[in-house]
Amino acid sequence: MAWQKVCRLDEIAPLGARVVALAGEKIAVFRTDGDDVFALRDACPHQGGPLSQGIVHGSGEHARVTCPLHGMNIALASGLALPPDEGCARRFPVRVEAGEVWLDPSAPAGT
Amino acid sequence: MRKQKLVLVGNGMAGVKTIEEVLKYAPDLYDITVFGAEPHGNYNRILLSPVLAGEMTLQDILLNDLDWYGANGITLHAGRKVIEIDRVRRVVRAEDGTEAAYDRLLLATGSTPFILPVPGRDLPGVVAYRDIADTEAMIDAAGRYRHAVVIGAGLLGLEAANGLIQRGMAVTVVHLGDWIMERQLDRAAAELLQASLEARGMKFRLGAQTAALRAGENGRVAVVELADGAEIAADLVVMSAGIRPNSALAESAKLHCERGIVVTDTLQTVTDPRIYAVGECANHRGVAYGLVAPLFEQARVCANHLAGFGIGRYAGSVTSTKLKVTGVDVFSAGDFSGGEGCDEIVLHDRAGGIYKKLVLKDDRLAGAVMIGDTADGSWYFQLVREGRNVSGMREHLMFGQGFAQSQLGDAGHQGNSQAAALPDSAEVCGCNGVCKGTIVKAIREKGLFTLDEVRQHTKASSSCGSCTGLVEQILASTLGGAYQAVDKSARPLCGCTEHGHAVVRKAIRELRLLSIDETMRALDWKTPNGCASCRPALNYYLISTWPHEVRDDPQSRFINERAHANIQKDGSFSVVPRMWGGLTTPAELRAIADAAEKYQVPTVKLTGGQRIDLVGVKKDDLPAIWADLGKAGMVSGHAYGKSLRTVKTCVGSEHCRFGTQRSMDLGVKLERMLFGMWSPHKVKLAVSGCPRNCAEAGIKDVGIVGVDSGFEIHIAGNGGIKTEVAQFLCKVASEEEVKEITGAFLQLYREEGFYLERTCHYVERVGLEHVRRQIVDAAGTRAALYARLLHALRDAPDPWAEQQAEPLARQYRTIRIEPQQEKGHGMAESVSA
Ligand code: SRM
Ligand SMILES: Cc1cc2nc3c(=O)[nH]c(=O)nc-3n(C[C@H](O)[C@H](O)[C@H](O)COP(=O)(O)OP(=O)(O)OC[C@H]3O[C@@H](n4cnc5c(N)ncnc54)[C@H](O)[C@@H]3O)c2cc1C
Ligand code: SF4
Ligand code: FES
Numbered sequence: 001m002a003w004q005k006v007c008r009l010d011e012i013a014p015l016g017a018r019v020v021a022l023a024g025e026k027i028a029v030f031r032t033d034g035d036d037v038f039a040l041r042d043a044c045p046h047q048g049g050p051l052s053q054g055i056v057h058g059s060g061e062h063a064r065v066t067c068p069l070h071g072m073n074i075a076l077a078s079g080l081a082l083p084p085d086e087g088c089a090r091r092f093p094v095r096v097e098a099g100e101v102w103l104d105p106s107a108p109a110g111t
Numbered sequence: 112m113r114k115q116k117l118v119l120v121g122n123g124m125a126g127v128k129t130i131e132e133v134l135k136y137a138p139d140l141y142d143i144t145v146f147g148a149e150p151h152g153n154y155n156r157i158l159l160s161p162v163l164a165g166e167m168t169l170q171d172i173l174l175n176d177l178d179w180y181g182a183n184g185i186t187l188h189a190g191r192k193v194i195e196i197d198r199v200r201r202v203v204r205a206e207d208g209t210e211a212a213y214d215r216l217l218l219a220t221g222s223t224p225f226i227l228p229v230p231g232r233d234l235p236g237v238v239a240y241r242d243i244a245d246t247e248a249m250i251d252a253a254g255r256y257r258h259a260v261v262i263g264a265g266l267l268g269l270e271a272a273n274g275l276i277q278r279g280m281a282v283t284v285v286h287l288g289d290w291i292m293e294r295q296l297d298r299a300a301a302e303l304l305q306a307s308l309e310a311r312g313m314k315f316r317l318g319a320q321t322a323a324l325r326a327g328e329n330g331r332v333a334v335v336e337l338a339d340g341a342e343i344a345a346d347l348v349v350m351s352a353g354i355r356p357n358s359a360l361a362e363s364a365k366l367h368c369e370r371g372i373v374v375t376d377t378l379q380t381v382t383d384p385r386i387y388a389v390g391e392c393a394n395h396r397g398v399a400y401g402l403v404a405p406l407f408e409q410a411r412v413c414a415n416h417l418a419g420f421g422i423g424r425y426a427g428s429v430t431s432t433k434l435k436v437t438g439v440d441v442f443s444a445g446d447f448s449g450g451e452g453c454d455e456i457v458l459h460d461r462a463g464g465i466y467k468k469l470v471l472k473d474d475r476l477a478g479a480v481m482i483g484d485t486a487d488g489s490w491y492f493q494l495v496r497e498g499r500n501v502s503g504m505r506e507h508l509m510f511g512q513g514f515a516q517s518q519l520g521d522a523g524h525q526g527n528s529q530a531a532a533l534p535d536s537a538e539v540c541g542c543n544g545v546c547k548g549t550i551v552k553a554i555r556e557k558g559l560f561t562l563d564e565v566r567q568h569t570k571a572s573s574s575c576g577s578c579t580g581l582v583e584q585i586l587a588s589t590l591g592g593a594y595q596a597v598d599k600s601a602r603p604l605c606g607c608t609e610h611g612h613a614v615v616r617k618a619i620r621e622l623r624l625l626s627i628d629e630t631m632r633a634l635d636w637k638t639p640n641g642c643a644s645c646r647p648a649l650n651y652y653l654i655s656t657w658p659h660e661v662r663d664d665p666q667s668r669f670i671n672e673r674a675h676a677n678i679q680k681d682g683s684f685s686v687v688p689r690m691w692g693g694l695t696t697p698a699e700l701r702a703i704a705d706a707a708e709k710y711q712v713p714t715v716k717l718t719g720g721q722r723i724d725l726v727g728v729k730k731d732d733l734p735a736i737w738a739d740l741g742k743a744g745m746v747s748g749h750a751y752g753k754s755l756r757t758v759k760t761c762v763g764s765e766h767c768r769f770g771t772q773r774s775m776d777l778g779v780k781l782e783r784m785l786f787g788m789w790s791p792h793k794v795k796l797a798v799s800g801c802p803r804n805c806a807e808a809g810i811k812d813v814g815i816v817g818v819d820s821g822f823e824i825h826i827a828g829n830g831g832i833k834t835e836v837a838q839f840l841c842k843v844a845s846e847e848e849v850k851e852i853t854g855a856f857l858q859l860y861r862e863e864g865f866y867l868e869r870t871c872h873y874v875e876r877v878g879l880e881h882v883r884r885q886i887v888d889a890a891g892t893r894a895a896l897y898a899r900l901l902h903a904l905r906d907a908p909d910p911w912a913e914q915q916a917e918p919l920a921r922q923y924r925t926i927r928i929e930p931q932q933e934k935g936h937g938m939a940e941s942v943s944a
Contacts, residue, residue, distance in 0.1 A: 002931060004928050004931060005928075006926055006928065007926055011921060013665070013666055013918075013922070014666070015640065015666040015667075016665075016666050016922070018921075018922070018925075018926055019730075019925045019926065020925070020926045020927075020928060021925045021926070021927045021928070022927075022928050022929075022930060023929075023930045026925075029926075033639070033640055047680070048682075049680075049682070050678075050682040053670040053673075053674070053678060053682070054643070054670065055642075055643040055646060055647075055666070055667070055668075055669065055670075056666065057638070057640050057641055057642045057643060057646065058638065058639065058640070058642075059639045059640065066642070066643035068669065068670040068678055069678070069680065070542075070574065071573070071574065071643065073643075083567075084567065084568060084569070084570060085570075103928075105928075105930075
């Protein structure tokens with residue numbers, strides 16, 4: 001595990017996202033209106049659209065993002081596309097501590 | 112909390128639809144128990160006719176198999192008829208003694224076929240046509256006997272007769288009336304239909320009263336005797352002389368009944384508010400409906416009430432009929448008989464087998480009957496339901512949707528009306544690559560009834576929406592009478608709400624709602640913060656209703672409007688600076704060239720809107736490139752927004768030898784006046800200096816054409832998905848009038864348009880007359896609209912300049928972190944947010 005500090009929570013807009021770049025990989029870090037945070041690889045399972053640029057909606061377990069390119073809905077908690085679409089964006093562990101967002105970009109896929 | 116108990120009596124179409132809707136709204140509210148007299152799951156009763164005709168199997172028409180009940184935690188008592196409701200103990204009891212207690216009870220017992228009270232009606236071989244058992248009995252008889260008589264030439268009778276002919280029987284239809292289907296057709300239409308059915312071997316006895324049914328030697332029915340003494344051989348008699356609401360159970364429980372169980376607009380019985388009734392057994396405002404579409408509307412309202420929302424009201428339905436006899440097209444809707452105060456438009460091609468009658472009343476379509484060619488049936492039905500003023504297209508109305516709209520504006524139904532004739536392999540949705548066959552299969556197998564359901568299951572029509580009309584037609588042709596097009600103005604915004612755009616706009620204005628949160632609370636949104644469809648719509652409605660008051664919500668805008676640039680397929684963006692009226696200068700071009708080099712822009716392109724596009728800019732570079740362009744005096748071109756896009760101009764009388772007006776100059780003035788205007792959809796203008804129209808004003812939202820004596824103003828054109836020629840609004844003498852009329856029209860559109868409705872669709876919906884009355888005829892209204900627009904646009908900022916400041920600038924910056932080795936809780940502070 002290698003947790004890394006990303007930014008302050010208030011530097012991500014509620015129902016918004018920021019892009020984190022790490023050695024060529026882009027990770028989207030989302031914030032819901034209930035201040036839950038989620039992190040997914042910033043590439044839609046459909047055609048690689050940048051999920052960080054989508055509209056974030058829903059809350060908690062039901063939070064999701066709508067891909068800006070063709071409108072696929074992706075569940076933030078699981079990275080899975082919602083029916084009728086299929087596909088999965090890789091998740092990364094992320095958490096908030098004392099107002100700071102921490103991300104573990106090294107976590108193996110599937111956790 | 113203890114779950115409440117909901118019991119449904121009647122496992123048919125209306126009842127189960129209600130349960131499905133309840134599960135959608137409030138999945139955890141009830142323990143649900145269902146009683147059904149038939150030993151099956153829920154099936155699509157209207158498809159019994161294709162089953163009888165051998166075109167489908169029973170398996171094909173199941174809507175909810177037995178597993179569905181289990182999977183949804185529903186207790187199903189199939190094959191158990193309820194015979195008693197104890198309203199004091201709140202328990203129902205079935206014939207075999209099974210009991211179930213209820214907190215809410217839903218009655219959906221359908222109807223019973225009317226059996227003529229003639230001697231011999233109980234003989235073997237005499238059946239009604241209502242359920243699977245009847246259908247199986249008919250199929251069985253067709254395999255063993257020759258002669259059939261169908262009593263009653265209504266929809267059901269004719270479908271039964273057709274099915275039996277398909278199965279090889281000789282069929283005579285005995286009918287009391289003077290012509291067939293007299294409740295749906297006028298005489299001329301009926302005669303044409305009768306001729307085409309006779310051509311298939313069906314025989315008719317009209318004006319004929321059945322006197323008795325007589326048995327043969329084997330004890331089975333053998334002869335039908337008519338009142339005039341005539342006799343017809345019959346080994347099978349199908350009674351289809353009408354249906355009666357099945358209210359026996361309700362009556363025994365002392366619920367008020369009067370040709371059906373009397374219910375209120377929330378589908379509660381007037382006697383006992385714990386008990387609801389939907390479907391053919393219910394009498395709503397004096398009407399017991401006998402078609403699926405209105406029953407499904409009832410089901411939705413009833414479920415809404417059962418789920419505790421209590422906002423829905425059922426106000427009755429206009430119905431339409433389609434006969435499901437393959438190869439014979441019949442359609443009828445609304446009031447087709449005309450009479451006092453009505454006009455009729457009739458097309459009658461006896462030899463060609465085509466008859467169409469449209470009945471007009473007060474400039475509205477009141478009803479339609481069609482035989483032979485029913486392709487436009489669903490369009491006419493929509494016009495009847497919406498009660499729209501059709502005076503503008505009266506002379507084209509008879510020739511159908513395609514023609515009438517090519518003469519007018521588009522209704523947003525870009526499909527041609529040939530859905531039924533398309534092969535299964537035809538691609539319907541070009542965005543998602545969905546073929547007709549896939550859609551039809553999903554409708555049949557998954558039991559889909561609405562456009563939204565088709566979108567969810569197949570993705571068809573879920574992207575650009577240009578195939579929506581075609582998908583609706585496929586629904587209509589696949590479902591027959593069970594399809595009820597939703598009135599466009601009432602269609603809900605999205606799955607998050609029951610409310611349509613008009614209701615939401617009104618609530619925002621009248622309740623003075625000032626934020627998305629507040630609006631969702633006031634209107635009982637079903638989701639905590641909406642979705643990618645409703646949030647942008649609400650944001651627009653709020654900022655356009657309360658300019659300078661409501662705070663814009665960037666998170667409720669599509670990325671293009673949030674980042675003030677168009678997103679590209681690779682995640683980069685495009686930058687299109689405004690070039691007022693398509694004019695530029697060497698200094699601007701130099702600044703653009705410098706920026707393109709400095710930020711390594713891969714593509715520089717001239718757009719179709721007379722300006723320059725820098726394509727492929729990295730998001731991180733956007734604020735800087737804007738700042739550079741800004742230094743040269745350039746501002747955002749809003750090429751990304753539901754907003755003012757371009758004002759195209761031609762050179763005009765400034766230089767052109769034919770020019771009659773200064774079109775460049777007027778174009779620039781209009782573009783400056785409208786800068787920063789958000790709208791339901793994008794808005795494009797053009798100004799041409801003479802009727803040669805080099806600026807293509809004929810396909811713009813507002814197109815101005817200079818003539819010697821002034822300016823012609825055209826509105827609601829569109830050059831996109833479906834080309835629409837702009838309609839002439841008026842002619843004025845001065846530039847000042849052009850500005851006022853343009854501004855007033857666009858403000859009207861801003862105030863009344865539904866989100867994502869281009870001006871052509873808006874004007875098509877409200878009618879050009881409506882616009883003309885407000886903008887041309889009423890000087891006071893026009894001035895007020897114009898003033899409201901100017902107020903809203905006062906001090907409109909350049910968004911590119913605004914985005915330079917924190918916190919807005921933050922979204923453009925990528926947070927870069929370094930890969931790091933340390934284990935344990937983060938040491939890395941290498942953050943640059
Ligand atoms: C850049 C441009 C094409 C070009 O290279 O010329 C363009 C590019 C796009 N158009 Fe367009 N349209 C462009 C002129 C047009 C025109 C011609 C015109 O404006 O004179 C039309 C037809 C005229 C009209 O709108 O009535 C046009 C009709 C559309 C439509 C269909 C609109 C409709 O109501 O039918 C869409 C889809 C939509 O808006 O929903 C669309 C959507 C798009 C989008 C924004 C698609 C999207 O959402 O990503 C394209 C962005 C491409 C990109 O990668 O950035 N574009 N588009 C043109 C920009 C003009 C400008 O200076 O702002
Ligand atoms: C052959 C045929 C073709 C049709 N074609 C069309 C068409 O093209 N378009 C169209 O719109 N409509 C059509 N209809 C009409 C349509 O099927 C009905 O309007 C619709 O099914 C009515 O729904 P419902 O739920 O009210 O009643 P039903 O679907 O009849 O359901 C009522 C159920 O309640 C059960 N029941 C009754 N009493 C009790 C009791 N005491 N206890 C337990 N269960 C009970 C019945 O057995 C039945 O299963 C057609 C009907 C038939 C028969
Ligand atoms: S026509 Fe418009 S939307 Fe289609 S590919 Fe070209 S630019 Fe994109
Ligand atoms: S890339 Fe995300 S929906 Fe197509």
